[in-house]
Amino acid sequence: MTVPELPPRSSDDGNSHEPAEDALGGHTVEELSDYLDRGCTPPDPSIDDSPECQIVLESLQRLRAVSLNLFEEDVKVESERGFSWVGSILDNIAVDARAGRDIPVHHPSPSAHLVMSEGAVRGLIRAAGDSVGGVLIGSCKLEGDVTVPRASVVVTVEASVLWGERIADAADRIRGAIYSELMKHTELQVEAIHVEIHDVLIARTRPTTELETP
Amino acid sequence: MSEASPHFPLDTADDRTLVGRAADGDVRAFEVLVRRYGPLMRVYASRVLGSNDETDDVVQDAFITAWQQLPELGDASVVKSWLMRIVSRKSIDRVRARRPHVDVDDVDLAGPESATPSEVTEARSRTQALSIALTHLPEIQARCWALRELAEYSYDEIAAELDLPATTVRGILARARKALIREMEEWR
Numbered sequence: 001m002t003v004p005e006l007p008p009r010s011s012d013d014g015n016s017h018e019p020a021e022d023a024l025g026g027h028t029v030e031e032l033s034d035y036l037d038r039g040c041t042p043p044d045p046s047i048d049d050s051p052e053c054q055i056v057l058e059s060l061q062r063l064r065a066v067s068l069n070l071f072e073e074d075v076k077v078e079s080e081r082g083f084s085w086v087g088s089i090l091d092n093i094a095v096d097a098r099a100g101r102d103i104p105v106h107h108p109s110p111s112a113h114l115v116m117s118e119g120a121v122r123g124l125i126r127a128a129g130d131s132v133g134g135v136l137i138g139s140c141k142l143e144g145d146v147t148v149p150r151a152s153v154v155v156t157v158e159a160s161v162l163w164g165e166r167i168a169d170a171a172d173r174i175r176g177a178i179y180s181e182l183m184k185h186t187e188l189q190v191e192a193i194h195v196e197i198h199d200v201l202i203a204r205t206r207p208t209t210e211l212e213t214p
Numbered sequence: 215m216s217e218a219s220p221h222f223p224l225d226t227a228d229d230r231t232l233v234g235r236a237a238d239g240d241v242r243a244f245e246v247l248v249r250r251y252g253p254l255m256r257v258y259a260s261r262v263l264g265s266n267d268e269t270d271d272v273v274q275d276a277f278i279t280a281w282q283q284l285p286e287l288g289d290a291s292v293v294k295s296w297l298m299r300i301v302s303r304k305s306i307d308r309v310r311a312r313r314p315h316v317d318v319d320d321v322d323l324a325g326p327e328s329a330t331p332s333e334v335t336e337a338r339s340r341t342q343a344l345s346i347a348l349t350h351l352p353e354i355q356a357r358c359w360a361l362r363e364l365a366e367y368s369y370d371e372i373a374a375e376l377d378l379p380a381t382t383v384r385g386i387l388a389r390a391r392k393a394l395i396r397e398m399e400e401w402r
Contacts, residue, residue: 071364139234
């Protein structure tokens with residue numbers, strides 16, 4: 001293992017570890033730090049061609065590398081310590097903040113006023129899309145004045161598919177599943193369902209034989 | 215953990231999917247983000263705070279803010295750095311509340327107890343040596359170091375966060391780096 005080295009000392013007083021600016025060709029450690037932070041661009045020959053500056057740059061670079069290693073190790077230790085702190089975070093977020101608009105639902109009694117929240121409808125859409133298998137729905141948008149009974153809407157969902165799925169087929173199945181779920185639970189007039197596939201993922205745990213399933 | 219889709223567990227989803235779902239109100243997707251980036255944020259907050267005592271509170275605050283603001287996050291691919299910004303802000307607020315009128319120069323220049331190189335020398339690894347060396351830094355230096363090296367803030371951003379002139383930040387960071395390099399030299 002190499003050890004971070006200090007640049008040549010300005011004097012031999014055994015006390016000061018500061019490199020002399022003379023020795024660094026007029027550059028200070030601050031300047032070399034900045035140079036490193038800039039990715040050593042634009043190239044500065046007065047730094048690049050100075051052995052003394054290069055020694056300081058190497059020390060600084062090594063320090064940066066060790067810093068990142070330390071951070072990674074700390075994060076690993078932290079992860080291994082467990083996730084007991086997650087629960088209280090989830091208990092404290094305001095879930096109803098995502099309710100969105102009220103979507104009316106018809107009821108035989110004229111005195112009854114039923115609504116579904118937009119958030120709940122987005123939840124239905126996600127679950128329907130996820131249920132087709134091999135895909136995961138991302139964001140979901142409902143366009144149209146859904147607060148009006150039997151409003152006409154355009155649904156746009158993002159989705160990722162597992163590698164091996166035929167993208168066009170996956171999009172069709174997502175569309176079908178969402179459509180039938182909306183027909184079943186809402187009175188929205190579905191004008192169109194747009195499926196935007198934004199990612200194709202390699203399954204981590206899925207057996208390879210299942211990748212062929214259409 | 216969360217089995218959202220047959221063969222496609224939520225915890226294998228990319229950030230964009232998780233951010234989209236969490237912004238739409240999917241708490242399980244948010245939980246995956248919390249587990250994915252929480253440990254990083256906890257370690258980082260502890261470095262900025264200088265202790266572990268307030269880490270739970272600060273990280274919880276950060277995630278509550280993140281949940282509220284997720285729908286406004288335009289580009290889901292930056293969620294990690296976005297979360298780091300939020301937890302930085304929360305940590306710095308906490309440090310400020312602790313001691314409202316810190317004289318930066320005092321804190322920086324007075325320095326801590328003189329370093330004990332033997333501890334560094336005895337470190338089992340290079341990273342442990344650095345970890346010990348960091349405890350010897352004055353608070354403000356350790357904080358600037360964390361903002362710069364761990365959260366990758368620019369000098370100007372650190373200056374804005376800490377209400378300091380950028381030139382002061384530059385000097386503080388240079389002193390921190392020199393001190394760390396010097397201490398690391400002791401480790402062999």
